[in-house]
Amino acid sequence: MFTKKYKNEVLFHYLDRLIDKQAFENKKIVLFGLNASSFATKKYLDEKGYDVFAYIDNDEDKVLQAQENVLEVFPRHIRKTDCNNNSNSIISAYKPEDLLLPFQDDYIILISSKYYPDMLQQLSEMGYEANVHVFKPIDFHEIDSVLVDEEDIKGLKVMDADSIRKKQLEIVSYVVDVCKRHNLNIYMGGGTLLGAVRHSGYIPWDDDVDLILPMNDYKMLTKIILEEDVYDIYNTYVDPDCSNFFSRIIDRNTIVKRWSYPTMTTSGVDIDVFPLSGVPKRMHEISKFYNRLHCLNRMYAATMPHNAEQTPEILARRSNLRKSIIEMTEEYDFYQSEIAAYLLSKYKEKDLMARSVFDETVYLKFEDLELPAPAGYDVYLEYLYGDYMTLPSKKEQYAPHNYKAFYKN
Numbered sequence: 158m159f160t161k162k163y164k165n166e167v168l169f170h171y172l173d174r175l176i177d178k179q180a181f182e183n184k185k186i187v188l189f190g191l192n193a194s195s196f197a198t199k200k201y202l203d204e205k206g207y208d209v210f211a212y213i214d215n216d217e218d219k220v221l222q223a224q225e226n227v228l229e230v231f232p233r234h235i236r237k238t239d240c241n242n243n244s245n246s247i248i249s250a251y252k253p254e255d256l257l258l259p260f261q262d263d264y265i266i267l268i269s270s271k272y273y274p275d276m277l278q279q280l281s282e283m284g285y286e287a288n289v290h291v292f293k294p295i296d297f298h299e300i301d302s303v304l305v306d307e308e309d310i311k312g313l314k315v316m317d318a319d320s321i322r323k324k325q326l327e328i329v330s331y332v333v334d335v336c337k338r339h340n341l342n343i344y345m346g347g348g349t350l351l352g353a354v355r356h357s358g359y360i361p362w363d364d365d366v367d368l369i370l371p372m373n374d375y376k377m378l379t380k381i382i383l384e385e386d387v388y389d390i391y392n393t394y395v396d397p398d399c400s401n402f403f404s405r406i407i408d409r410n411t412i413v414k415r416w417s418y419p420t421m422t423t424s425g426v427d428i429d430v431f432p433l434s435g436v437p438k439r440m441h442e443i444s445k446f447y448n449r450l451h452c453l454n455r456m457y458a459a460t461m462p463h464n465a466e467q468t469p470e471i472l473a474r475r476s477n478l479r480k481s482i483i484e485m486t487e488e489y490d491f492y493q494s495e496i497a498a499y500l501l502s503k504y505k506e507k508d509l510m511a512r513s514v515f516d517e518t519v520y521l522k523f524e525d526l527e528l529p530a531p532a533g534y535d536v537y538l539e540y541l542y543g544d545y546m547t548l549p550s551k552k553e554q555y556a557p558h559n560y561k562a563f564y565k566n
Contacts, residue, residue: 159391159405159424164303169201171294176205180292184265185210187257189276191219191250194269194418196464198294199248212250213257213266215279220250222455253279260284266291269418271559300416300559309423310412313563316426321562322359324408324426325366326524328388332368332406332430333528335381341374344515344531345523346431346499351538355546358524364556366428369499371491371515375404375432382406391424393483400461402454402482402501404430415560426562431502434486435494436509443496443509450485450500453478510540 175181186207188195191214199209214220257264257280266285268276273293285291304310316324336343345353346369352360370378382390392404407427415422436443459465460475482501491497494512502508514533521530531537538545548554 159389159396159399159407159422161400161420161422164419164421172198172201172205175292175294176207181207181265183263185261185263187264187266188212189253189266189268189280190214190270191216191222192270193420193464194295195267197419198267198269209248210264211248211256213253214250215253217252220252254283257283257285262290264290267294268292269294295418300414300561303416303421304414304561307414307421307423310414310561310563313412313566316411316562316564318364321364321426322524324411325428326526328406328408328426328428329366329368329523329528330526331387332378332382332428335378335385336370336374336529339377339381341370341378342515342518342529343368343370343374343378344518344529345369345521346537347541349523350521350530350534351542351545353521353523353528353530354534354538357522362554362556364558368428368430369433370430371497372432372434372487373491375430378430379404389425393479397476397479400458402486403432403499406430410565412563412565413560414563415558417559431499432486433491433497433515434500435489435491435512436496436498436500437489438495446485447500447506447509450482451505453482453485454501457482504541507540510537 181202186202186209188198188209188211191212195212202209212220257266260283264285266280268291270276277287277291277293280291281287333343335341344350345367347367348360348363348365349367352358352363376394379390379392379394382388383395389407389409390404391399391407393399393402405424405427408425411425413422413424413426415424437446457475457478460471460478465471486500491512496509497512497515498508498510500508511533514536515531517532518529519532519534520527521534
């Protein structure tokens, strides 16, 4: 069970209030953040007759990618509404300091991000004031107001953090047992492996579980879970509309509502499972392969409902891109490659590492379980996190996910 719907009305109510106050009149509208919420803001302002002047983002890669996307798919979120018949008229993206300095009093900057406090501080240092030049259209941490009209959770008991973790560990135990029974190699990965090494369990502020396994084993695991029918599994092999190239293994007796603007997803308590793929042998080939795959993934993301009108052409394009991405992730066998990775990792190139890291398996304590880890976990964690035994600053100690879980009646 995994469903997704878009709930833009939460954002639109606030934008309507700004429009009613004529906050945008004679102003240049700047959207801070190349993200789904900014793109939805741009679309709604289009419909209300307001042009967006520019995007800004602190991530230089995103700024460059925005310009690449112009050439690749020219998605609607970087296209101006009134182009005067000029099809090349686009909304440019900048680093904040490149656009906002020197100070310009006629800029109005909209921030639709959970990092609003930090972004506001950055803008304040340039002379831009909250509620004068800078506005926050949406509160990303306010999930309760978004859940008001979710009929399927009315009257259900909310699960606390300990209950969620207990359920996740039940899923993990089952998945690891399946892999043992069928001689599949599986390991803790990401924050779960870091938690095992540094905390002997969950990172105190973390709220999910990540497992990794070679692509062929990953596909076999999908098949077995479908056959045994103990838990649900959701991935691109099961559902062609799945937008992520990893798996969620889901408990059916719970309901989880995840709020990540503009999407509200409904599933159950789950864990994430990521496939490990091989790559070409030579470094210049790896770079070319990796860049092409991530280019395809950006193009794929640009076809999603919050980024593009769902025309037959866009749907066909998404299907073709999905097939191409899957083909690339399956192209090089994990066991025959010298370098391996989860190729679409949020850690990007950091996830590329010697396959020998995974040649042997050791077991590490994770809460009350002993779970498999790659014997080269020190190398793995250094690649991803650097000095991984040092705790991050208090400011960085937060759960990145915004959700509520419920017991089914």
